[in-house]
Amino acid sequence: MIKQIEETFKIKLPQDYIKYMEENNGYTGDNYYDIWKLEDIIKRNADYKVQKFFPNLIYFGSNGGDEAYAFDKSNNMSVVSIPFIGTEADKKIIADSFSNFINK
DSSP states (O other), X not given: OHHHHHHHHTOOOOHHHXXXXXXXXXXXXXXXXXXXXXXXXXXXXXXXXXXXXXXXXXXXXXXXXXXXXXXXXXGTTEEEEEESXXXXXXXXXXXXXXXXXXXX
16 A cells, blocks of 8 residues: 555655554544544545645645645655645644654
8 A cells, every 4th residue: 555655646655654554554542633544545635636736745644623734745755734725825844754743
């Protein structure tokens, strides 16, 4: 599934994310985050039309509310938050790596 995601979005997923997903394949719970399962990422990005509106972002989860968490291809795959209904100007860098994001 990792390879399929990388080929679909023409990216190389961060190694810390790959390791986390190999061990957990997602997370829902405390700390206000929901990390989507690998098998859901391509469909959810298509459903939200991410590539049409935010071609540099790959959504991989949410805060369980109105914000998505995404990798930003234009910024070394840093982790950003962005409202599901928002603009590029609403994007906020929240961590420089997936490990830093998950350990907040």
